[in-house]
Amino acid sequence: MSTGWTIFIVVGALGSLAAMLWLLYANRTKAVEGETMGHDFDGIEEYDNPLPMWWVGLFIATITFAVAYLVYYPGLGSFAGIGGWTSTEEWQADVEAKERQFAPLYAQLGALSEAQLHDNRQARQMGRRLYINHCSTCHGVAARGAFGFPDLTDDEWQWGADFETVKMTIRQGRNAMMTPWEAALGGSSGVSNMAQYVSSLSGAPHDAAAAAKAAPQFQMFCIACHGPEGKGTALLGAPNLTNDVWLYGGSIEQIEFTIRHGRSGQMPAFGDLLGEDKIHLIAGYVTSLSNR
Numbered sequence: 001m002s003t004g005w006t007i008f009i010v011v012g013a014l015g016s017l018a019a020m021l022w023l024l025y026a027n028r029t030k031a032v033e034g035e036t037m038g039h040d041f042d043g044i045e046e047y048d049n050p051l052p053m054w055w056v057g058l059f060i061a062t063i064t065f066a067v068a069y070l071v072y073y074p075g076l077g078s079f080a081g082i083g084g085w086t087s088t089e090e091w092q093a094d095v096e097a098k099e100r101q102f103a104p105l106y107a108q109l110g111a112l113s114e115a116q117l118h119d120n121r122q123a124r125q126m127g128r129r130l131y132i133n134h135c136s137t138c139h140g141v142a143a144r145g146a147f148g149f150p151d152l153t154d155d156e157w158q159w160g161a162d163f164e165t166v167k168m169t170i171r172q173g174r175n176a177m178m179t180p181w182e183a184a185l186g187g188s189s190g191v192s193n194m195a196q197y198v199s200s201l202s203g204a205p206h207d208a209a210a211a212a213k214a215a216p217q218f219q220m221f222c223i224a225c226h227g228p229e230g231k232g233t234a235l236l237g238a239p240n241l242t243n244d245v246w247l248y249g250g251s252i253e254q255i256e257f258t259i260r261h262g263r264s265g266q267m268p269a270f271g272d273l274l275g276e277d278k279i280h281l282i283a284g285y286v287t288s289l290s291n292r
Protein backbone atom coordinates (compact mmCIF):
# COMPACT_ATOMS: atom_id res chain seq x y z
CA MET A 1 0.00 0.00 0.00
CA SER A 2 1.36 3.44 -0.86
CA THR A 3 2.32 5.94 1.86
CA GLY A 4 -0.51 8.24 0.82
CA TRP A 5 -3.14 5.57 1.45
CA THR A 6 -1.47 4.56 4.73
CA ILE A 7 -1.65 8.14 5.99
CA PHE A 8 -5.24 8.43 4.79
CA ILE A 9 -6.27 5.30 6.69
CA VAL A 10 -4.30 6.11 9.88
CA VAL A 11 -5.73 9.63 10.04
CA GLY A 12 -9.23 8.35 9.24
CA ALA A 13 -9.22 5.50 11.78
CA LEU A 14 -7.34 7.11 14.68
CA GLY A 15 -8.90 10.54 14.01
CA SER A 16 -12.44 9.21 14.34
CA LEU A 17 -11.56 7.34 17.55
CA ALA A 18 -10.08 10.56 19.00
CA ALA A 19 -13.15 12.53 17.90
CA MET A 20 -15.43 10.09 19.71
CA LEU A 21 -13.37 10.33 22.90
CA TRP A 22 -13.55 14.12 22.72
CA LEU A 23 -17.32 14.01 22.22
CA LEU A 24 -17.66 11.81 25.29
CA TYR A 25 -15.43 14.03 27.38
CA ALA A 26 -17.13 17.26 26.25
CA ASN A 27 -20.51 15.83 27.06
CA ARG A 28 -19.47 14.78 30.60
CA THR A 29 -17.77 18.05 31.65
CA LYS A 30 -20.52 20.34 30.47
CA ALA A 31 -23.64 18.62 31.74
CA VAL A 32 -24.73 19.14 35.36
CA GLU A 33 -27.33 16.90 37.02
CA GLY A 34 -30.75 18.52 37.41
CA GLU A 35 -30.36 21.42 34.96
CA THR A 36 -32.92 21.74 32.22
CA MET A 37 -32.38 22.74 28.61
CA GLY A 38 -35.04 25.40 29.03
CA HIS A 39 -37.50 23.58 26.79
CA ASP A 40 -40.99 23.08 28.12
CA PHE A 41 -43.69 21.22 26.20
CA ASP A 42 -47.00 21.16 28.01
CA GLY A 43 -45.19 20.82 31.33
CA ILE A 44 -42.77 18.20 30.05
CA GLU A 45 -39.23 19.52 30.45
CA GLU A 46 -36.01 18.41 28.80
CA TYR A 47 -33.18 17.79 31.28
CA ASP A 48 -29.49 18.28 30.46
CA ASN A 49 -28.27 15.27 32.45
CA PRO A 50 -24.83 13.66 31.97
CA LEU A 51 -24.76 10.28 30.15
CA PRO A 52 -25.32 7.31 32.48
CA MET A 53 -22.09 5.70 33.70
CA TRP A 54 -22.90 2.28 32.26
CA TRP A 55 -23.32 3.84 28.80
CA VAL A 56 -20.06 5.78 29.03
CA GLY A 57 -18.37 2.56 30.24
CA LEU A 58 -19.65 0.66 27.20
CA PHE A 59 -18.50 3.45 24.87
CA ILE A 60 -14.99 3.40 26.35
CA ALA A 61 -14.91 -0.40 26.16
CA THR A 62 -15.70 -0.32 22.43
CA ILE A 63 -13.02 2.31 21.81
CA THR A 64 -10.48 0.23 23.77
CA PHE A 65 -11.51 -2.80 21.75
CA ALA A 66 -11.06 -0.86 18.50
CA VAL A 67 -7.54 0.28 19.49
CA ALA A 68 -6.52 -3.24 20.56
CA TYR A 69 -7.95 -4.63 17.31
CA LEU A 70 -6.00 -2.13 15.23
CA VAL A 71 -2.77 -3.01 17.07
CA TYR A 72 -3.30 -6.76 16.74
CA TYR A 73 -4.75 -7.13 13.25
CA PRO A 74 -3.67 -5.49 9.98
CA GLY A 75 -5.96 -2.48 9.70
CA LEU A 76 -3.80 0.62 9.79
CA GLY A 77 -2.54 0.99 6.23
CA SER A 78 0.73 -0.86 5.73
CA PHE A 79 1.16 -1.61 9.46
CA ALA A 80 0.82 -5.41 9.51
CA GLY A 81 -0.44 -5.78 13.09
CA ILE A 82 1.50 -7.59 15.82
CA GLY A 83 -0.70 -10.73 15.63
CA GLY A 84 0.89 -11.78 12.31
CA TRP A 85 -2.54 -12.66 10.85
CA THR A 86 -3.40 -12.04 7.20
CA SER A 87 -6.49 -13.08 5.26
CA THR A 88 -4.22 -14.39 2.46
CA GLU A 89 -2.42 -16.76 4.85
CA GLU A 90 -5.68 -17.92 6.38
CA TRP A 91 -7.05 -18.63 2.92
CA GLN A 92 -3.83 -20.44 1.95
CA ALA A 93 -3.98 -22.59 5.10
CA ASP A 94 -7.61 -23.47 4.30
CA VAL A 95 -6.67 -24.41 0.73
CA GLU A 96 -3.75 -26.54 1.93
CA ALA A 97 -5.93 -28.34 4.47
CA LYS A 98 -8.46 -29.15 1.72
CA GLU A 99 -5.69 -30.25 -0.66
CA ARG A 100 -4.39 -32.65 2.02
CA GLN A 101 -7.90 -33.93 2.66
CA PHE A 102 -8.61 -34.61 -1.02
CA ALA A 103 -5.11 -35.67 -2.14
CA PRO A 104 -5.79 -39.43 -1.72
CA LEU A 105 -9.02 -39.11 -3.72
CA TYR A 106 -7.32 -37.13 -6.50
CA ALA A 107 -4.49 -39.66 -6.60
CA GLN A 108 -6.98 -42.53 -6.84
CA LEU A 109 -8.98 -40.89 -9.66
CA GLY A 110 -5.76 -39.69 -11.29
CA ALA A 111 -4.80 -43.32 -11.86
CA LEU A 112 -7.94 -44.14 -13.90
CA SER A 113 -7.79 -44.53 -17.68
CA GLU A 114 -9.71 -42.23 -20.04
CA ALA A 115 -12.53 -44.79 -20.45
CA GLN A 116 -12.73 -45.33 -16.69
CA LEU A 117 -12.94 -41.56 -16.13
CA HIS A 118 -15.86 -41.37 -18.56
CA ASP A 119 -17.71 -44.14 -16.69
CA ASN A 120 -16.97 -42.93 -13.16
CA ARG A 121 -19.68 -40.62 -11.82
CA GLN A 122 -17.53 -39.09 -9.11
CA ALA A 123 -14.68 -38.43 -11.57
CA ARG A 124 -17.07 -36.72 -13.98
CA GLN A 125 -18.60 -34.59 -11.22
CA MET A 126 -15.24 -33.49 -9.84
CA GLY A 127 -13.96 -32.87 -13.36
CA ARG A 128 -17.02 -30.77 -14.07
CA ARG A 129 -16.56 -28.66 -10.95
CA LEU A 130 -12.91 -28.05 -11.79
CA TYR A 131 -13.94 -27.22 -15.35
CA ILE A 132 -16.55 -24.69 -14.17
CA ASN A 133 -14.01 -23.00 -11.88
CA HIS A 134 -11.11 -22.78 -14.30
CA CYS A 135 -12.36 -23.06 -17.85
CA SER A 136 -15.96 -21.89 -18.16
CA THR A 137 -15.09 -18.18 -18.31
CA CYS A 138 -13.66 -18.77 -21.78
CA HIS A 139 -15.18 -22.01 -23.08
CA GLY A 140 -18.63 -21.50 -21.53
CA VAL A 141 -20.46 -23.41 -18.80
CA ALA A 142 -21.70 -25.99 -21.31
CA ALA A 143 -18.23 -26.03 -23.00
CA ARG A 144 -19.80 -24.95 -26.28
CA GLY A 145 -17.25 -22.19 -26.81
CA ALA A 146 -17.76 -18.78 -28.40
CA PHE A 147 -16.13 -16.65 -31.05
CA GLY A 148 -12.38 -17.35 -30.71
CA PHE A 149 -12.92 -19.96 -27.98
CA PRO A 150 -13.28 -23.49 -29.28
CA ASP A 151 -16.34 -25.65 -28.67
CA LEU A 152 -15.06 -28.62 -26.63
CA THR A 153 -18.15 -30.77 -27.22
CA ASP A 154 -17.77 -31.21 -30.98
CA ASP A 155 -15.56 -33.58 -32.94
CA GLU A 156 -13.14 -30.94 -34.17
CA TRP A 157 -9.90 -30.88 -32.21
CA GLN A 158 -7.63 -28.17 -33.51
CA TRP A 159 -4.69 -29.39 -31.43
CA GLY A 160 -5.48 -33.11 -31.45
CA ALA A 161 -8.17 -35.34 -29.96
CA ASP A 162 -5.96 -37.93 -28.32
CA PHE A 163 -6.41 -37.97 -24.50
CA GLU A 164 -2.72 -37.32 -23.79
CA THR A 165 -2.73 -34.46 -26.33
CA VAL A 166 -5.75 -32.83 -24.69
CA LYS A 167 -3.93 -33.11 -21.36
CA MET A 168 -0.90 -31.46 -22.92
CA THR A 169 -3.10 -28.63 -24.24
CA ILE A 170 -4.36 -27.98 -20.71
CA ARG A 171 -0.96 -28.42 -19.05
CA GLN A 172 1.15 -26.29 -21.39
CA GLY A 173 -1.40 -24.03 -23.05
CA ARG A 174 -1.35 -23.34 -26.80
CA ASN A 175 -0.37 -20.37 -28.94
CA ALA A 176 -1.83 -20.45 -32.41
CA MET A 177 0.04 -18.56 -35.13
CA MET A 178 -1.83 -17.73 -38.27
CA THR A 179 0.11 -14.90 -39.90
CA PRO A 180 -1.46 -12.15 -42.07
CA TRP A 181 -1.44 -13.00 -45.79
CA GLU A 182 -2.66 -9.90 -47.62
CA ALA A 183 0.77 -8.83 -48.92
CA ALA A 184 1.73 -12.30 -50.11
CA LEU A 185 -1.61 -12.76 -51.88
CA GLY A 186 -1.20 -9.55 -53.81
CA GLY A 187 -3.60 -7.27 -51.95
CA SER A 188 -7.31 -7.06 -51.43
CA SER A 189 -8.45 -9.03 -54.51
CA GLY A 190 -6.04 -11.83 -53.62
CA VAL A 191 -7.59 -12.00 -50.15
CA SER A 192 -11.13 -12.14 -51.49
CA ASN A 193 -10.25 -14.85 -54.04
CA MET A 194 -8.62 -16.88 -51.28
CA ALA A 195 -11.68 -16.51 -49.06
CA GLN A 196 -13.77 -17.94 -51.93
CA TYR A 197 -11.34 -20.84 -52.21
CA VAL A 198 -11.50 -21.52 -48.45
CA SER A 199 -15.30 -21.47 -48.67
CA SER A 200 -15.16 -23.96 -51.52
CA LEU A 201 -13.16 -26.37 -49.33
CA SER A 202 -16.06 -26.72 -46.91
CA GLY A 203 -18.64 -26.98 -49.68
CA ALA A 204 -20.14 -23.57 -48.86
CA PRO A 205 -21.57 -21.37 -51.65
CA HIS A 206 -18.69 -19.65 -53.44
CA ASP A 207 -17.58 -17.96 -56.62
CA ALA A 208 -15.90 -20.83 -58.51
CA ALA A 209 -13.87 -18.60 -60.85
CA ALA A 210 -12.41 -16.59 -57.97
CA ALA A 211 -11.68 -19.78 -56.03
CA ALA A 212 -9.86 -21.27 -59.02
CA LYS A 213 -7.58 -18.24 -59.15
CA ALA A 214 -6.56 -18.75 -55.54
CA ALA A 215 -6.08 -22.54 -55.71
CA PRO A 216 -2.39 -22.42 -56.74
CA GLN A 217 -1.67 -19.80 -54.05
CA PHE A 218 -3.26 -22.06 -51.43
CA GLN A 219 -0.86 -24.82 -52.50
CA MET A 220 2.02 -22.37 -52.26
CA PHE A 221 1.31 -20.53 -49.02
CA CYS A 222 -1.18 -22.45 -46.93
CA ILE A 223 -0.49 -26.18 -47.17
CA ALA A 224 2.57 -26.02 -44.92
CA CYS A 225 0.14 -25.68 -42.02
CA HIS A 226 -3.34 -26.53 -43.28
CA GLY A 227 -2.23 -29.48 -45.42
CA PRO A 228 -2.64 -30.00 -49.21
CA GLU A 229 -6.35 -30.76 -48.84
CA GLY A 230 -6.94 -28.13 -46.18
CA LYS A 231 -7.62 -30.74 -43.51
CA GLY A 232 -5.36 -29.08 -40.97
CA THR A 233 -2.32 -30.09 -38.90
CA ALA A 234 -2.93 -30.74 -35.21
CA LEU A 235 0.76 -30.32 -34.35
CA LEU A 236 0.57 -26.64 -35.38
CA GLY A 237 -3.00 -26.05 -34.27
CA ALA A 238 -3.92 -25.29 -37.89
CA PRO A 239 -7.63 -26.05 -38.18
CA ASN A 240 -9.37 -28.25 -40.69
CA LEU A 241 -10.88 -25.88 -43.27
CA THR A 242 -13.00 -28.50 -45.04
CA ASN A 243 -15.79 -28.85 -42.46
CA ASP A 244 -18.40 -26.47 -41.12
CA VAL A 245 -16.68 -25.83 -37.78
CA TRP A 246 -15.22 -22.33 -37.55
CA LEU A 247 -13.35 -20.80 -34.62
CA TYR A 248 -13.72 -17.30 -36.05
CA GLY A 249 -16.92 -17.63 -38.02
CA GLY A 250 -17.47 -19.07 -41.49
CA SER A 251 -18.90 -16.03 -43.29
CA ILE A 252 -16.90 -14.66 -46.22
CA GLU A 253 -16.26 -11.47 -44.20
CA GLN A 254 -14.78 -13.37 -41.25
CA ILE A 255 -12.67 -15.62 -43.46
CA GLU A 256 -11.36 -12.56 -45.29
CA PHE A 257 -10.59 -10.91 -41.95
CA THR A 258 -8.66 -14.00 -40.81
CA ILE A 259 -6.63 -14.13 -44.01
CA ARG A 260 -5.98 -10.38 -44.08
CA HIS A 261 -5.03 -9.83 -40.43
CA GLY A 262 -4.07 -13.29 -39.18
CA ARG A 263 -5.23 -14.80 -35.88
CA SER A 264 -3.40 -15.84 -32.73
CA GLY A 265 -5.67 -17.58 -30.26
CA GLN A 266 -4.08 -18.31 -26.89
CA MET A 267 -5.01 -21.06 -24.51
CA PRO A 268 -3.35 -20.38 -21.10
CA ALA A 269 -1.20 -23.08 -19.42
CA PHE A 270 -2.69 -24.69 -16.31
CA GLY A 271 0.13 -27.09 -15.35
CA ASP A 272 1.47 -25.07 -12.41
CA LEU A 273 -1.92 -24.04 -11.10
CA LEU A 274 -3.70 -27.40 -11.22
CA GLY A 275 -1.12 -30.20 -11.09
CA GLU A 276 -1.32 -33.55 -12.90
CA ASP A 277 -4.21 -35.23 -11.08
CA LYS A 278 -6.63 -32.35 -11.59
CA ILE A 279 -5.59 -31.97 -15.24
CA HIS A 280 -6.28 -35.69 -15.65
CA LEU A 281 -9.78 -35.26 -14.17
CA ILE A 282 -10.62 -32.18 -16.25
CA ALA A 283 -9.35 -33.85 -19.43
CA GLY A 284 -11.57 -36.84 -18.58
CA TYR A 285 -14.57 -34.57 -18.19
CA VAL A 286 -13.86 -32.55 -21.34
CA THR A 287 -13.30 -35.60 -23.55
CA SER A 288 -16.48 -37.21 -22.19
CA LEU A 289 -18.47 -34.30 -23.66
CA SER A 290 -17.66 -35.03 -27.29
CA ASN A 291 -19.14 -38.56 -27.34
CA ARG A 292 -16.14 -40.24 -28.86
Ligand code: HEC
Pocket residue numbers: 176177178179181194198218221222223224225226236237238239241245246247248249255258259263264265266
Ligand atom coordinates in the same frame (compact mmCIF):
# COMPACT_ATOMS: atom_id res chain seq x y z
C1 HEC B 1 2.16 -21.00 -40.16
C2 HEC B 1 1.06 -21.88 -40.30
C3 HEC B 1 -0.12 -21.37 -41.11
C4 HEC B 1 -0.16 -20.96 -42.40
C5 HEC B 1 1.01 -20.92 -43.39
C6 HEC B 1 -1.52 -20.61 -42.68
N1 HEC B 1 -2.30 -20.79 -41.59
FE1 HEC B 1 -4.30 -20.46 -41.44
N2 HEC B 1 -4.24 -20.93 -39.50
C7 HEC B 1 -3.12 -21.36 -38.81
C8 HEC B 1 -3.45 -21.51 -37.42
C9 HEC B 1 -2.50 -21.98 -36.33
C10 HEC B 1 -4.81 -21.14 -37.31
C11 HEC B 1 -5.62 -21.09 -36.02
C12 HEC B 1 -5.58 -19.67 -35.46
C13 HEC B 1 -6.11 -19.57 -34.10
O1 HEC B 1 -6.55 -20.58 -33.53
O2 HEC B 1 -6.12 -18.46 -33.54
C14 HEC B 1 -5.26 -20.80 -38.63
C15 HEC B 1 -6.56 -20.38 -38.91
C16 HEC B 1 -7.04 -20.15 -40.16
C17 HEC B 1 -8.40 -19.84 -40.48
C18 HEC B 1 -9.54 -19.69 -39.47
C19 HEC B 1 -10.25 -21.01 -39.26
C20 HEC B 1 -11.41 -20.93 -38.30
O3 HEC B 1 -11.81 -22.00 -37.82
O4 HEC B 1 -11.95 -19.84 -38.03
C21 HEC B 1 -8.47 -19.67 -41.83
C22 HEC B 1 -9.70 -19.33 -42.63
C23 HEC B 1 -7.15 -19.87 -42.34
N3 HEC B 1 -6.29 -20.16 -41.32
C24 HEC B 1 -6.80 -19.77 -43.67
C25 HEC B 1 -5.49 -19.79 -44.14
C26 HEC B 1 -5.12 -19.52 -45.49
C27 HEC B 1 -6.07 -19.20 -46.62
C28 HEC B 1 -3.75 -19.62 -45.55
C29 HEC B 1 -2.84 -19.36 -46.73
C30 HEC B 1 -2.95 -18.06 -47.32
C31 HEC B 1 -3.29 -19.96 -44.23
N4 HEC B 1 -4.36 -20.05 -43.42
C32 HEC B 1 -1.97 -20.16 -43.91
C33 HEC B 1 -1.88 -21.59 -39.34
C34 HEC B 1 -1.49 -21.26 -40.59
Ligand code: HEC
Pocket residue numbers: 131134135136137138139148149150152156157158159160166169170174175176237264265266267268270282283286
Ligand atom coordinates in the same frame (compact mmCIF):
# COMPACT_ATOMS: atom_id res chain seq x y z
C1 HEC C 1 -8.48 -17.25 -21.00
C2 HEC C 1 -9.38 -18.06 -21.76
C3 HEC C 1 -9.25 -19.57 -21.62
C4 HEC C 1 -9.34 -20.33 -20.48
C5 HEC C 1 -9.51 -19.86 -19.05
C6 HEC C 1 -9.22 -21.69 -20.92
N1 HEC C 1 -9.08 -21.75 -22.26
FE1 HEC C 1 -8.94 -23.44 -23.37
N2 HEC C 1 -8.61 -22.33 -25.02
C7 HEC C 1 -8.69 -20.95 -25.08
C8 HEC C 1 -8.47 -20.53 -26.45
C9 HEC C 1 -8.48 -19.10 -26.95
C10 HEC C 1 -8.21 -21.69 -27.20
C11 HEC C 1 -7.93 -21.78 -28.68
C12 HEC C 1 -6.49 -21.53 -28.94
C13 HEC C 1 -6.28 -21.50 -30.41
O1 HEC C 1 -6.69 -20.51 -31.04
O2 HEC C 1 -5.77 -22.49 -30.93
C14 HEC C 1 -8.32 -22.81 -26.26
C15 HEC C 1 -8.16 -24.14 -26.63
C16 HEC C 1 -8.43 -25.22 -25.80
C17 HEC C 1 -8.38 -26.61 -26.20
C18 HEC C 1 -7.99 -27.13 -27.56
C19 HEC C 1 -9.22 -27.40 -28.36
C20 HEC C 1 -8.91 -28.06 -29.67
O3 HEC C 1 -9.78 -27.99 -30.54
O4 HEC C 1 -7.83 -28.63 -29.83
C21 HEC C 1 -8.73 -27.35 -25.11
C22 HEC C 1 -8.82 -28.87 -25.02
C23 HEC C 1 -8.98 -26.42 -24.03
N3 HEC C 1 -8.80 -25.15 -24.48
C24 HEC C 1 -9.36 -26.80 -22.78
C25 HEC C 1 -9.42 -25.91 -21.70
C26 HEC C 1 -9.60 -26.34 -20.35
C27 HEC C 1 -9.83 -27.75 -19.89
C28 HEC C 1 -9.55 -25.20 -19.58
C29 HEC C 1 -9.63 -25.10 -18.06
C30 HEC C 1 -8.59 -25.82 -17.35
C31 HEC C 1 -9.37 -24.08 -20.48
N4 HEC C 1 -9.28 -24.56 -21.75
C32 HEC C 1 -9.30 -22.77 -20.06
C33 HEC C 1 -8.95 -20.09 -24.05
C34 HEC C 1 -9.08 -20.47 -22.73
